[in-house]
Amino acid sequence: MVSREYLRDYFSRNWDRYYRIGFLVDLGFKRRVCVKCGRGFWTLDDGRDVCPDQPCSPYEFIGNPPSNVRLSYVEAWRAIEDFFVRNGHESIRRYPVVSRWYPPLFFTAASIVDFYRLEDGNVVFEFPANPLIIPQFCLRFNDIPNVGVTGKHYTCFVMVGQHSLYDGREGYWKERCIELDYKMLTDVFKIRPEEIVFLEDLWVGTGAYGYSLEYFVRGLELGNAVFTEFLIGKNGPREMPYKVIDMGAGLERFPWLLHGTPTSYDVVFQPSIEKLKSICGVRVDEKLLLDYYRFAGMLNVDEVKDIGRMRSIIAERIGVSYSEFVEAVEPLQALYAVCDHTRALAFAIADGMIPSNVGGGYNLRVVLRRALSLIEGFKWGFNLIDVVEMHAKQLKPIAPELEEHLGEIQEILDVETSRFKASRDRASRVIDRLLRSGRLIDAKTLITLYESEGITPELVRMKAPNVEIPPDFYSMVTRRNEPLRREEAKQIPVEGIPATRNLFYEYPYSYEFNAKVVKVIGEYVVLDQTLFYPTAGGQMHDEGLINGERVVEVLRVGGVILHRVKNPLAFREGDSVHGVIDRGRREALRRHHTATHIVNAASRSVLGSWVWQHGAEKTPEKARLDITHYQALTDSQIRRIEEAANRIVLENHPVIIQTIPRRNAELKYGFIIYQGGAVPSREVRIVEIPGVDVEACGGLHCRSTGEVGFITIMRTKRIQDGIVRIEFCSGEAAVKYLEDRWSILRRTAEILNVPDEDVPRRVEEIFNEWKTLRKRVRDGL
């Protein structure tokens, strides 16, 4: 991959090809080069010689908005939506903030991520409409220290996505994109054309990149129109067969610009902030805030490194003492951060992710604990759910689902708040011990305290006020938990071997077949077609015989299926062979796979919508399903899940399997189909139990839920924070398992010489007698 600097230089040198927009030139926009930073920009103002970005230009809209239009946060979206719909765009509902369709990310970090899909290791774009506009709630956790401080940073924000896929026939390209953005500013928000400046830039995403024009008004960047032409593939960058308009604008910026408030939070969280300021008695010096945030926009904690130094510079410039200044801004900045963090948590939980110590859940716990620490630190008398309720009410026109999920959000926040309080009590003891030992509490110690004990630096500072907290502490801990690359599959050379025909999909109820040997690789035999199902999607492979030789393992590498046989010497290329599947094993695997879908659906209905499949394994003897849930299951929950699962079995629903385009499947069923992970192909195999469950799944299934037979849960266990394992079996395996239990009961009853029903009573009597006697023996009576 070529460097960002190289690309910036390349696009800039070829500005006439990449950045020249005829529409702007016709209006009189001219290209200039910033005398401070050297970047190219386009403006109508002949006197302008600096680019509009910070630090070259200051914010000039704070306290001085450029238009008479005053719209609230939600109204600003409505106005933008209305404009683009009038101009031929389809308005699309937001996608989940948890990007399960795109595994390289935990969360939807930009609107374009909605349309990224993987295909053979490369990114492709799949648009549900063309062109489209979308209010995409996005989560980003790399700027946590800046949230509340700079006036513009968020962990949860709405990216207005204006997207078009241009192939020469459909969609549009950069001329039309910039024309629309310009007209949105001038016609909808009544910004004077002289106020608009386009800055040349580029954007490199996780899957694609392009050159871009950012548009600014009075020093505030409102949007970035990226003209995506190149893909970052597994074999390096390559030009795409089509072009993609990826214009992302922070919705938060528009009402901020229009109102000219000190921070964007004042207008974005307006109803919540007003109430919270009143509840908490936070008083605001408006003039000081206006002065502060005019400067703060220029600052970024990552760049300034020391937030304390930054504050003292600003305090000096606006002529107040450091302590006065901190006293005036800190409580308000904490309220802003709490508003942001609760919004991130609300959307993540509503979309099915819960705080934990692993994966994306880790980021959620970081912001949750930061929010709780701030509330504790200032001794405020409100709960996180109070703020979530305010968000739900305010955002109802854009995201009505937030209100629908309030019960679940409250349940998760309550559990996490209790855990936080428990760790705070423990924190007090741990920090006392640390201070007594005289050990230096440095950044490394703070990270260890956070990761092993859940103790936030804010809690440490309550006990030890002089401890230095690195300004990017929360970025440091979240960076340590980036998505992991999946391990490569077993490497067996299969280049040049044609894909095996999957007879198990064509004839799922056949058990014998004829085939030809295509290749023998060590102990593996490759056939032209096979009924043997390979280990895949958590389902164990079939076993059986090929020409009387035992098949002990079946693997898939790419499209080639490899049969590991006991005696590979018995096979030669070109041989005609006859295969026989072990029918009992196949039926048990089939039942356990369908049972896994049933137990997953039953768990979700009993526990809550945050339940997602984290992993699964199906063997002939039993199945295991790992689900996302915040605590170990109680006996009552286990019984209820089992009852719900058996009800689904008794209702004998059909199991419908169809292979359809991925895009159609997502539109019809939503992203719940990705329970087992994203599908890296254009077509997906959908396994649907109508009204119960629907998943993209490559496994073998029963024709109806009745065929699964009764399901019994054998055991459950909380295997890690946020993940619960359920082990169960069904059909004959379940009957055998329960008969084994009965046999144990009978043996115990025989030993006790009582009927089965009396075993618990008799065991209790014996246990009590044993305890009494032991006491007497110990007491020497």
Next chain:
Amino acid sequence: MSSSDFEYWSKLKRKEEILRRACEILRVQEEHLPRTVQRFLREIEDMKLKLSSSR
């Protein structure tokens, strides 16, 4: 699923529940219940013997 299948299943589940209750009292895994009960009976006998011989 026939009604006799269902009756048999229900009976098996009742037996499982009885076994689970018994295991909870002694806090043992199901597989270990018979052996544990035997040990308690043996120790009860031993303790009774010990107490009677010490009188």
